[in-house]
Amino acid sequence: MATITAPLDRPLEGKRPHINEYLRWSVDHKIIGVQYMVTALFFFIVGGALAMMIRAELLTPALDVAASGQQFNTIFSMHGTIMIFGWIIPMMAGFGNYFVPLQLGAKDMAFPWLNAFAFWLIPPAGMLLILSWFIGPIEAGWTAYPPLSTLFSGDGQTLAALSLHLLGISSILGAINFIVTIKNMRPPGMGYFQMPLFTWTILATALIIVLATPFLAGALTLLILDRIGGTKFFDAANGGDVLLWQNVFWFYSHPAVYIMVLPGMGILSEVLAVHSRKSIFGYKLVALSSLGIALIGFTVWAHHMFTSLTPELRIPFMITSMIIAVPTGIKVFSWLATIWMGKIRFTAAMLFGLGFLSMFVIGGISGVMLATLPFDIHVHDTYFVVSHLHFVLFGGAVFAIYAGIYHWFPKVTGRMLDERLGRLHFFITYVSFFLTFFPMNFAGMLGMPRRVAVYDPKFQTLNVIISIAGFVLGVSTFILFYNMFDSLRHGKKASANPWRALTLEWATSSPPPSTNFIEDPVPMSDPYGYGTTEAEAYLYGQEQQFGPLKPAHFEAALLAAASDDSDPLPEGAGD
Amino acid sequence: MTVTRCPKAQGINVTDGVFVGAQRAVPLLWNTIANMQQQYTEHQLTREEREALQALQNKRTGLAIFQLSWIMVFVSLVVANLQLRYNAASWPPPGVAALNATVPTVMTVGLIISSVFAGRAARAIKENRGAAFLSQWRMMLLLGIIFVAVMAYEWVTVPVTGQYSDLFRVMVGFHGIHALVIGAMAVIVERRGSAGRYHADHFWTVEATAKLWHFVTIAWLLFYLFLYWI
Numbered sequence: 001m002a003t004i005t006a007p008l009d010r011p012l013e014g015k016r017p018h019i020n021e022y023l024r025w026s027v028d029h030k031i032i033g034v035q036y037m038v039t040a041l042f043f044f045i046v047g048g049a050l051a052m053m054i055r056a057e058l059l060t061p062a063l064d065v066a067a068s069g070q071q072f073n074t075i076f077s078m079h080g081t082i083m084i085f086g087w088i089i090p091m092m093a094g095f096g097n098y099f100v101p102l103q104l105g106a107k108d109m110a111f112p113w114l115n116a117f118a119f120w121l122i123p124p125a126g127m128l129l130i131l132s133w134f135i136g137p138i139e140a141g142w143t144a145y146p147p148l149s150t151l152f153s154g155d156g157q158t159l160a161a162l163s164l165h166l167l168g169i170s171s172i173l174g175a176i177n178f179i180v181t182i183k184n185m186r187p188p189g190m191g192y193f194q195m196p197l198f199t200w201t202i203l204a205t206a207l208i209i210v211l212a213t214p215f216l217a218g219a220l221t222l223l224i225l226d227r228i229g230g231t232k233f234f235d236a237a238n239g240g241d242v243l244l245w246q247n248v249f250w251f252y253s254h255p256a257v258y259i260m261v262l263p264g265m266g267i268l269s270e271v272l273a274v275h276s277r278k279s280i281f282g283y284k285l286v287a288l289s290s291l292g293i294a295l296i297g298f299t300v301w302a303h304h305m306f307t308s309l310t311p312e313l314r315i316p317f318m319i320t321s322m323i324i325a326v327p328t329g330i331k332v333f334s335w336l337a338t339i340w341m342g343k344i345r346f347t348a349a350m351l352f353g354l355g356f357l358s359m360f361v362i363g364g365i366s367g368v369m370l371a372t373l374p375f376d377i378h379v380h381d382t383y384f385v386v387s388h389l390h391f392v393l394f395g396g397a398v399f400a401i402y403a404g405i406y407h408w409f410p411k412v413t414g415r416m417l418d419e420r421l422g423r424l425h426f427f428i429t430y431v432s433f434f435l436t437f438f439p440m441n442f443a444g445m446l447g448m449p450r451r452v453a454v455y456d457p458k459f460q461t462l463n464v465i466i467s468i469a470g471f472v473l474g475v476s477t478f479i480l481f482y483n484m485f486d487s488l489r490h491g492k493k494a495s496a497n498p499w500r501a502l503t504l505e506w507a508t509s510s511p512p513p514s515t516n517f518i519e520d521p522v523p524m525s526d527p528y529g530y531g532t533t534e535a536e537a538y539l540y541g542q543e544q545q546f547g548p549l550k551p552a553h554f555e556a557a558l559l560a561a562a563s564d565d566s567d568p569l570p571e572g573a574g575d
Numbered sequence: 576m577t578v579t580r581c582p583k584a585q586g587i588n589v590t591d592g593v594f595v596g597a598q599r600a601v602p603l604l605w606n607t608i609a610n611m612q613q614q615y616t617e618h619q620l621t622r623e624e625r626e627a628l629q630a631l632q633n634k635r636t637g638l639a640i641f642q643l644s645w646i647m648v649f650v651s652l653v654v655a656n657l658q659l660r661y662n663a664a665s666w667p668p669p670g671v672a673a674l675n676a677t678v679p680t681v682m683t684v685g686l687i688i689s690s691v692f693a694g695r696a697a698r699a700i701k702e703n704r705g706a707a708f709l710s711q712w713r714m715m716l717l718l719g720i721i722f723v724a725v726m727a728y729e730w731v732t733v734p735v736t737g738q739y740s741d742l743f744r745v746m747v748g749f750h751g752i753h754a755l756v757i758g759a760m761a762v763i764v765e766r767r768g769s770a771g772r773y774h775a776d777h778f779w780t781v782e783a784t785a786k787l788w789h790f791v792t793i794a795w796l797l798f799y800l801f802l803y804w805i
Contacts (some may be wrong), residue, residue: 490751
């Protein structure tokens with residue numbers, strides 16, 4: 001039974017790489033991870049600004065902010081494309097890059113050079129995407145359905161397709177790296193079922209990426225050929241078929257929503273267990289349910305096409321779409337049982353974790369409603385769909401990213417974030433998020449179509465509420481940015497393991513030295529065994545060797561969050 | 576390595592002695608074996624050797640996953656072919672002559688043989704048989720170049736008839752680009768091989784190129800089946 005991890009490296013503690021290291025080619029997975037995350041945060045701001053423009057336009061039923069309907073099309077198309085391909089996917093890749101090797105006790109990823117190459121495809125791709133705004137409007141939404149994307153959009157659509165090609169290749173190379181790292185570089189004593197759950201979800205995500213993203217590459221190749229190569233694959237007048245795009249695109253893009261949300265589910269499992277001092281409930285099932293989601297995710301794509309699909313195929317796809325709620329449900333119940341009777345500490349990370357849990361369930365339930373064929377046909381292409389999408393992607397993925405930032409910022413930078421600002425950020429974000437996206441359900445069921453700049457005046461009250469809440473949501477993001485910038489300089493120094501967690505990324509100094517660990521670390525036999533004697537001995541040993549994990553100058557809330565040895569666990573809560 | 580003592584083992588009576596003895600002996604024996612194994616393996620391999628072995632294993636897994644992933648692009652083009660064909664009243668469309676399979680069949684056989692040569696060449700270099708490696712690698716290159724040249728001719732001369740020929744040209748062209756890029760790698764391997772750069776301790780580039788050439792063959796078999804027979 002292995003309990004002792006490698007000694008921390010005292011002298012190197014708190015030494016961050018110089019800023020220049022982040023601006024140039026580096027093969028250190030920690031530098032690359034930060035490069036991914038900072039790039040993604042930049043795109044988050046760009047995409048967010050576009051969202052603010054959309055909401056400003058929709059304050060009134062008439063066309064006022066955008067110069068024309070075409071310009072409005074461009075705004076929401078850019079918003080969707082940038083948020084998905086520039087923000088969420090690279091951000092999750094950033095978390096994976098930074099923490100997967102650390103959680104495995106490895107020195108780096110399996111292919112450090114390839115890792116850097118995969119990252120450096122993103123800035124040029126992002127530039128192409130933004131440039132497409134200037135050379136000709138994209139008007140087909142992020143889904144780029146032909147004939148909108150072939151006959152109506154400007155040259156920007158070609159540029160955006162090239163950009164997505166690059167991003168797809170970057171994702172595939174990154175995913176290959178993750179799979180090889182996880183398969184071959186686990187330390188002795190760590191089988192697949194001793195791996196932290198975040199690493200599990202990254203493995204499942206990487207499997208989806210390697211199997212699904214090539215379909216996007218195929219579809220984009222055909223689209224580019226139709227636009228500039230003179231072929232007519234999507235031109236119905238010449239024997240082509242627009243459904244061809246929908247099939248191949250959704251065969252990638254439906255699994256892609258799991259690419260976006262699965263790592264978030266992994267972050268949530270880490271955060272909930274650590275901040276409620278409880279072992280994960282049903283660890284094996286949670287781990288396997290990630291693979292279940294990945295697998296079933298490949299059988300549901302046509303539920304995006306209920307209105308255009310051959311009628312006989314609708315029911316089978318309705319059934320598979322409902323089945324995918326099962327592995328997701330396993331995760332939700334596991335999270336609930338994990339925090340049940342736990343010693344919950346309401347840190348900002350935990351609050352965002354609970355925020356994810358509540359909002360993602362709403363998104364999941366509206367997802368099951370949309371999977372129901374008669375209802376889907378009723379709300380097809382309305383704001384109900386917009387609401388569902390944002391509940392799972394903002395309420396799910398983005399809340400998980402926020403939880404991950406509050407949880408892991410001390411490890412990456414060696415400084416704690418300001419918890420009070422964090423809680424303020426949470427409450428404003430949570431309330432304004434709900435008020436932005438929940439009323440969209442009503443607008444949708446009353447029949448307000450999505451992707452329009454001009455709407456029926458009877459929807460104005462709802463839209464004004466949505467827009468005002470949306471502006472608050474936009475502004476609330478800057479609390480986080482201020483917190484991050486301020487804490488980098490003035491934040492309290494973080495110890496190696498401020499949350500007293502058991503996974504290996506906390507067994508080295510904050511920030512970790514360039515080789516990650518001084519000696520090869522030995523993992524715990526159960527990465528979530530909070531309350532066990534093994535865990536107590538390990539945390540006690542860490543304190544004996546390196547002083548208190550929770551320094552005296554911590555705030556009261558953090559002190560409470562960090563201590564779990566003073567009072568015994570409630571009966572039945574332990575493992 | 577220390578043996579953990581079971582706390583219950585203290586203050587036992589004589590009848591329990593056998594069991595306690597077994598309880599303590601098993602971990603002791605286990606640890607001894609583990610220690611011996613550890614010493615043995617550590618003696619066998621230096622740290623550098625172990626890292627090199629790990630790196631090779633990583634490259635092999637990585638390449639296998641890349642092949643699994645990238646074949647999906649070819650599958651997606653087959654899907655496109657099937658869907659457009661499903662929409663058409665008849666396939667090939669009325670008035671369009673079906674592609675002739677004779678020359679491509681000969682070429683397919685040639686490509687398979689070249690792939691076999693590539694595999695044998697890679698095995699030869701791992702066994703330090705440099706001359707055999709070079710001759711088989713050159714056979715593979717020769718057959719590969721003939722394949723690319725003939726298929727390029729087919730690509731240029733196919734009559735333009737709308738979707739049917741467009742699909743043919745996209746699929747064969749997409750495959751051809753892969754054959755050209757990986758073929759160029761094979762030419763570089765040949766140049767370096769002639770200079771004697773590869774041997775039993777330095778063979779990864781040869782193995783990778785051979786495996787990628789197998790990929791070209793398998794991707795072609797997929798297309799060949801759907802373009803000419805199904």
